[in-house]
Amino acid sequence: MFFGGLAAVSGFDLGVRRGEILGLIGPNGAGKTTVLNMIAGTLIPKAGRIGLEGEDITRWPAYQRVRKGIARVFQRNALFHDMTVLENVLAGSHLHGTHGLFEIFYKRATIVRQAEALNERAMDILRFVGLDKESGRAAISLPHGRQRLLCLAVALAAEPKLLLLDEPFTGMNAEEVTNIISLVRALRDQKGITTIVVEHNMKAVLDLCDRAVVLNYGNKMTEGTPREVIEDPAVIEAYLGVDDAL
């Protein structure tokens, strides 16, 4: 699949292949989250096109893009704070098994069955990320790292084809980072999910991504394999010039 979009101020285009894990890196303020926002639909670009599997989704509102297969994990731990772990994942799988308003009153048996199926699905996802034992806990009572996993689980509940991860490794220790990397790889290998990762943690990008794109001042600076890009002197200078992210 191909994307074409405009980031922040200037021209920017990005193509993503199905099944690849793409890293989006660059100094702070380069516009990485903006790109993610435009793909997810939180921001509508002033000019340009965004295409998903041949469809032009530029003007689509965010919730519609989710139905098309785009799911997003926010930079901060965004969770439904009054709900349990299981309920959070259920909220994510909201698209499936919905019925009309009036059917609430007479299709009781179908509804119960559907609810059970959704529950099972949610538990499967929790098992995949390793949170199944805590399904009944309040979501906000989880420690930071496991909350991140829950955010991932919620995104997975929507059965995405494209996963957008905004700085998933912030505040994680080495073990947690490795865990997430293996999960994302498993998602690609088992379900063919494509992923775009915005990240500062260079080691993680090296380990995880097939390809990396560097953004600077809202512009695509360069792209290539992670190793090529990270060792590119121009990229290093861009980082040192703006901040000491490395």
Place this chain on the structure above:
Amino acid sequence: MSKKGGREAFALGALAVLALSMPAILAHNEYLISVLILILLNILMTSSLRTIALLREISLGHVGFGLIGSYASALLMMKGGFSFWPALLTSGLLSAAIALALGYPFLRVKGIYFSILTLLTAETFRLAAFYWRGLTGGTMGLVGIPAPTPLAIPLLGSISFDEVGAYYYLTLVVFAVCMAALHLIERSHLGFAWRAIKNGEELSQSVGINVIGYKVVNFAIASFFAGIAGSLFAHYQRSLSADFTSRFGVVTSIYLVVYMVVGGQRSFLGPAIGTLALTVISEWARPMKEYQPMIIGAIAILVVLFMPGGLAGLSSLAGRRVKGRPGIGGGG
């Protein structure tokens, strides 16, 4: 879980028996029975108000949709040749339709604007009814609204609804159906989506929930039940007026909010408790005339400042103190 279900069923059953025997308990005192009818209607209004509050939106103009329901139902029967049940249903649907139309601009904006807008809307409806002589009798009000057509029951003869006792049962039945519906809706995936939206709109969008769509539907559903309550009111009162001190004034909308908060809007029965408690206190304080609103006002302030869960929250408050465990906020 089934033990709790059993207890709930028993409580409901007891409540039903109590409600059915109220007229007898009150020794067929017409005044008291009519107070009961008004309590039921207020509970329905307050409960549907709470539905809107599930999205953390506060409507200060809920009576506006009650007004629509009242006038629509009355006019449909008087000038449109409708019989009672179609009129009841149609006025509910009309209220819902208007809410649907207004919902999009109203719910797109910041929460406090929504509250102000609903207040303005209710006032606008009231003033329109007040001045529109041709349609609503204007400042003279609408009189001569018919009671529901007598119900013919095989073997038992027919029940006329001119009389307060019979109207009480009519109200009770409609009330029970509406409350059951509200409860079912809240427990359904619709209610779950509302909970999600209340927890985080941006997050809900990112999991595929059409936030504005769900908000508008919520508003329409709540207004539907307000319209039903309004219709029942019109055919009970048999006349309608829209001046400032009438049931359709701003003060009533605000009373509904007070009932809801005092009862506790986190619980489904909160509105019922609040309405009952405050109506009883109102009636008791009636001889104190001017001081009556003062007492209600003071109670409202005290409850909302010191009892965040309202009266319904008292039991859990006590439980929390006893067990010493911090409670996990359940859908608050």
Place this chain on the structure above:
Amino acid sequence: MNFQVQMWLQAVVNGVALGWLYIIMALGLTWILSIMGILQLAHGEVYMIGAYVVYYLCSSFGLNIYPAILISMVAMAALGVLLERFLFRARPDRDPVLTPIVVSTGLSLIMTSGAVAGFGLYEKSLPRLLYGSVRLFGGAVPKDRLLAIVFSAAALLLLFFFLKRSRWGQAIMASAQNREGALLRGINPNQMAMISMAIGCALAALAGVLAGSILMLQPYMGSQPMVKGLVIIVLGGLGSLAGAFVGGMLLGLIDGVVPVIFGPAAAAVAPLVVVILILLIRPTGMFGHE
């Protein structure tokens, strides 16, 4: 012919005077709303009590009306500070939107019933600000209406200078436009809240007295202006001085013109229609922020 002119002149002047009063009401409300985030539903009652305070100062204590106005404004400002401190201050376990609504509602009930109990339902009148009239455009215009307009305009100008020139004023503007940003800059939210409450209540008192000198006093006199104030806030946008002014003028126009051409029912519906239209185009109101 002369009588016609007189009538129209009277109507216009009354309309303009009332329009200004509504603007003053809206100003008080919008500041409280945008700085404290509170919908102060008892604002109309502060307006009413402010007027009654002047009534009693003049009739029972024989004070001249001008010092009475000042005293009333100060008294209401003080009341505002007390209300903020004890009733409206936010606490973590209180819902920030719902709690103030219920509190101000309860307050409104207490104040109106207190007024009914204490002052009685019969209308009272305030001594006129100024006696006599002035020749204008071929008709006689009562001086007190003009003075009301002058006072309101003066209050608006004073407020404007206070906000633009003084340190407190700047802080309040910052708070009104962006609460989180202001907090980050070290502005004390409680102080801001107290000041804005004080100003808001003083403004309400001024509007109440001026209205009372033109119309009559009765315990429920506050609700109409309150509703007008709300319309102006939504039209003009939160926290905006210019918005309150333009919104007020617009509402005055609507209120003046529509009933004459289309009748009272249309006049009731017109403000709402305009509000909805404006919100559809600009969800934050004409000059609103955020």
